[in-house]
Amino acid sequence: MEMTGGQVAELSGAEIVSRCLAEEQVEFLFGYPGGAVLPIYDELFKQDKVKHILVRHEQAGVHAADAYARATGKVGVALVTSGPGVTNAISGIATAHLDSVPMVVLTGQVPTKAIGEDAFQEVDTVGITRPCVKHNILVKRAQDIAPAIKKAFHIAATGRPGPVVVDIPKDITLETTNYFYPKSVALRSYNLVTRGHSGQIRKAVELLLSAKRPMIYSGGGIIMGNASELLTQFVHALGYPCTNTLMGLGAFPATDPLFLGMLGMHGTYEANMAMQDCDVLLAIGARFDDRVIGNPEHFMSVNRKIIHVDVDPSSISKRVKVDIPIVGDVSEVLKSMLEHVAELSKGSGKSDVDAWWKQISVWREKDCSKFGVSDTVIKPQSVVKTFYELTKNEDVFVTSDVGQHQMWAAQYYKFDRPRRWINSGGLGTMGVGLPYAMGCQFAYPDALVACITGEASIQMCIQELSTAKQYNLPIKVITLNNRYLGMVRQWQEFFHGNRHSESYMDALPDFVKLAESYGHVGMRIENPSDVEGALKEAIALKDRLVFMDFITDQAENVYPMIPGGKGLSEMILDGSSD
Amino acid sequence: MRHILSLLLENESGALSRVAGLFSARGYNIESLTVAPTEDPSLSRMTIVTIGSDEVLEQITKQLNKLVDVVKVIDLTEGSHIERELMLVKVRAVAKDREEMKRISDIFRGRILDVTDKTYTIELTGTGSKLDAFFDALDREAILETVRTGASGIGRGDRILKV
Ligand SMILES: Cc1cc2nc3c(=O)[nH]c(=O)nc-3n(C[C@H](O)[C@H](O)[C@H](O)COP(=O)(O)OP(=O)(O)OC[C@H]3O[C@@H](n4cnc5c(N)ncnc54)[C@H](O)[C@@H]3O)c2cc1C
Ligand SMILES: Cc1ncc(C[n+]2csc(CCOP(=O)(O)OP(=O)(O)O)c2C)c(N)n1
Numbered sequence: 001m002e003m004t005g006g007q008v009a010e011l012s013g014a015e016i017v018s019r020c021l022a023e024e025q026v027e028f029l030f031g032y033p034g035g036a037v038l039p040i041y042d043e044l045f046k047q048d049k050v051k052h053i054l055v056r057h058e059q060a061g062v063h064a065a066d067a068y069a070r071a072t073g074k075v076g077v078a079l080v081t082s083g084p085g086v087t088n089a090i091s092g093i094a095t096a097h098l099d100s101v102p103m104v105v106l107t108g109q110v111p112t113k114a115i116g117e118d119a120f121q122e123v124d125t126v127g128i129t130r131p132c133v134k135h136n137i138l139v140k141r142a143q144d145i146a147p148a149i150k151k152a153f154h155i156a157a158t159g160r161p162g163p164v165v166v167d168i169p170k171d172i173t174l175e176t177t178n179y180f181y182p183k184s185v186a187l188r189s190y191n192l193v194t195r196g197h198s199g200q201i202r203k204a205v206e207l208l209l210s211a212k213r214p215m216i217y218s219g220g221g222i223i224m225g226n227a228s229e230l231l232t233q234f235v236h237a238l239g240y241p242c243t244n245t246l247m248g249l250g251a252f253p254a255t256d257p258l259f260l261g262m263l264g265m266h267g268t269y270e271a272n273m274a275m276q277d278c279d280v281l282l283a284i285g286a287r288f289d290d291r292v293i294g295n296p297e298h299f300m301s302v303n304r305k306i307i308h309v310d311v312d313p314s315s316i317s318k319r320v321k322v323d324i325p326i327v328g329d330v331s332e333v334l335k336s337m338l339e340h341v342a343e344l345s346k347g348s349g350k351s352d353v354d355a356w357w358k359q360i361s362v363w364r365e366k367d368c369s370k371f372g373v374s375d376t377v378i379k380p381q382s383v384v385k386t387f388y389e390l391t392k393n394e395d396v397f398v399t400s401d402v403g404q405h406q407m408w409a410a411q412y413y414k415f416d417r418p419r420r421w422i423n424s425g426g427l428g429t430m431g432v433g434l435p436y437a438m439g440c441q442f443a444y445p446d447a448l449v450a451c452i453t454g455e456a457s458i459q460m461c462i463q464e465l466s467t468a469k470q471y472n473l474p475i476k477v478i479t480l481n482n483r484y485l486g487m488v489r490q491w492q493e494f495f496h497g498n499r500h501s502e503s504y505m506d507a508l509p510d511f512v513k514l515a516e517s518y519g520h521v522g523m524r525i526e527n528p529s530d531v532e533g534a535l536k537e538a539i540a541l542k543d544r545l546v547f548m549d550f551i552t553d554q555a556e557n558v559y560p561m562i563p564g565g566k567g568l569s570e571m572i573l574d575g576s577s578d
Numbered sequence: 579m580r581h582i583l584s585l586l587l588e589n590e591s592g593a594l595s596r597v598a599g600l601f602s603a604r605g606y607n608i609e610s611l612t613v614a615p616t617e618d619p620s621l622s623r624m625t626i627v628t629i630g631s632d633e634v635l636e637q638i639t640k641q642l643n644k645l646v647d648v649v650k651v652i653d654l655t656e657g658s659h660i661e662r663e664l665m666l667v668k669v670r671a672v673a674k675d676r677e678e679m680k681r682i683s684d685i686f687r688g689r690i691l692d693v694t695d696k697t698y699t700i701e702l703t704g705t706g707s708k709l710d711a712f713f714d715a716l717d718r719e720a721i722l723e724t725v726r727t728g729a730s731g732i733g734r735g736d737r738i739l740k741v
């Protein structure tokens with residue numbers, strides 16, 4: 001590793017940690033103290049550059065750092081103590097890993113001499129986190145702390161982003177050493193390809209222009225690569241249909257006429273049909289997840305040409321064999337593609353796709369997102385829809401947990417901008433919603449931040465209501481309370497003979513009182529006619545956290561749905577009648 | 579198909595477990611794995627023998643390259659190469675078998691490194707299949723103990739793996 005630049009001074013390891021974070025311009029450090037990190041906490045106390053946020057559970061701290069990264073594009077940073085601090089942080093680290101979120105997690109470790117002796121609060125942090133990080137480093141000497149932190153930020157933020165753990169034994173935070181913060185870092189074993197092969201790019205554009213039934217399928221990579229504007233330009237230049245994955249929502253404006261909605265297991269009829277029936281598919285910053293293409297054999301049983309752009313070569317031809325692989329950064333590749341489109345469409349031009357759009361409008365007419373209305377019971381979809389209507393002209397951050405409510409949020413809130421929809425797609429971690437909202441609210445204190453959650457998920461990090469009180473975070477919690485582990489119940493109905501094995505949420509707390517006991521505003525909404533009023537009232541309470549407990553239809557299911565093992569065109573559509 | 583992958587990796591603690599962990603986490607086969615530092619003490623060289631389809635090998639190579647500690651990966655079996663493995667075998671060598679053991683060892687170009695009145699300890703190098711063939715030539719009853727290093731490999735001619 002080569003490091004260059006920086007001023008030399010003699011400092012303690014702990015002070016070095018705090019200086020490094022300041023050098024990286026870390027705004028917020030989400031953490032929880034303990035024995036192994038006390039020297040670092042002591043240094044944090046003495047400085048005012050990095051603001052430490054005291055969460056109530058390490059998992060939530062890591063989730064909050066993760067959301068801060070997703071919402072801002074910067075690296076999220078968390079600090080936890082050794083042993084139980086680390087084990088609590090694992091869910092947060094794995095969540096960020098599966099969604100490729102840039103994050104640095106600093107973990108305390110027992111003193112170097114005690115490592116391996118089953119010391120108090122010792123876990124093998126590097127070992128336990130290895131499968132769920134982009135990289136991890138156990139620092140063994142005080143003089144290695146600064147280079148390790150520099151390296152961690154570099155690796156976390158570049159290429160395909162991801163979490164990096166830096167494990168720091170207590171004794172080296174107390175030792176003093178020469179400190180200088182490297183300005184840059186070069187690793188011989190970490191070389192990134194960003195440009196994309198120009199010959200392949202040209203071939204790809206030629207193929208796209210010759211398509212009769214083209215489709216553009218984009219995902220989280222567009223958001224991570226800050227390429228939403230370029231993608232939008234590109235799609236407009238071609239006039240082709242575009243779909244987004246769950247992680248890509250907001251990468252292309254949801255209200256654009258060329259947008260077909262989300263695809264996949266709970267995607268729209270038109271997006272899934274077009275994905276299946278297209279003759280040329282451009283996959284860009286998306287990874288052919290099993291929740292997206294369903295059964296890969298069914299998907300590949302149709303003849304179509306696939307172009308795949310991804311910065312991570314291992315995402316390409318992993319689940320689906322592609323015809324034109326392009327390894328590169330989405331922005332670089334899109335820029336170059338746009339130039340080719342401008343040049344190539346001058347000549348013979350592109351082929352006529354009117355018939356394709358006609359077919360798509362037939363699919364659209366199915367109106368797969370319609371849902372039943374009721375005057376007696378609140379339809380969960382209607383809560384999201386109403387919330388969207390009330391806030392669509394504002395810059396809103398919507399976080400979610402995991403379950404049916406997550407899918408309804410994705411389906412009925414129309415995201416026109418990137419980094420506004422924050423949820424756990426890859427790991428599907430219940431409990432992220434509230435800490436995610438915290439991370440967003442810290443990053444954007446004046447923005448409207450809403451957490452659309454379920455009565456089960458919210459209880460997995462409910463303790464963070466206390467953190468939200470301490471820092472006055474005016475989050476709007478929208479609980480779609482169906483008294484069920486709804487998504488589990490839905491699968492039991494479809495695949496397990498409707499036997500509701502342990503999917504019922506009994507003995508729920510009174511969420512209004514619970515919220516109030518933390519010092520927040522609580523609301524319980526039971527009538528469909530009160531939905532809009534309650535939402536308006538909550539939004540108007542600009543400086544308070546409002547916990548809205550919407551008592552919703554218990555029987556509602558998420559549609560469309562591709563049952564496990566089925567193909568994209570084998571959706572179950574009908575659910576609107578119940 | 580059987581492939582021999584050659585890797586250069588940072589000679590850092592933990593690098594080996596990253597590679598081994600990758601294979602177990604993703605369900606790839608490891609037939610053998612050997613690793614030792616190179617003449618440049620900051621680098622280790624690893625040889626992995628694995629079995630998989632072309633698609634699986636493509637993923638293995640990509641995933642290995644993704645590991646931050648891995649500097650270079652090549653698939654030796656894509657070109658002409660030399661493969662060698664070292665084996666030490668302790669065999670029973672008594673009465674009339676004693677002569678026979680020596681003879682088989684000579685045929686396989688083995689070297690007898692240690693002798694007692696009841697045993698021979700034989701050193702043998704060659705490809706994996708040659709070492710297998712040696713086993714087949716022996717009476718199983720006569721084998722007391724074996725240890726194999728796993729294959730090491732290097733490209734032929736100008737094919738060089740270096741940073
Ligand atoms: C209950 C539940 C239901 C779900 N249902 C659906 C569903 O119906 N539809 C759906 O789509 N998902 C669904 N998911 C989410 C699903 O599990 C996956 O997380 C998601 O589909 C992956 O999205 P993605 O392909 O955009 O990949 P991401 O995980 O966002 O990965 C992004 C890709 O882009 C690449 N990349 C990153 N940065 C760059 C760059 N700068 N340049 C180039 N490439 C880059 C990465 O290498 C990676 O391959 C569901 C999840 C849950 C929990
Ligand atoms: C930590 C964790 N445990 C279990 C699951 C499996 N799971 C997925 S959805 C779900 C039910 C969620 O219930 P709720 O939050 O009430 O949402 P609903 O589906 O009812 O809208 C469960 C248990 C999970 N995703 N995460």
Ligand SMILES: [Mg+2]
Binds near residue numbers: 480486
């Ligand atoms: Mg529920």
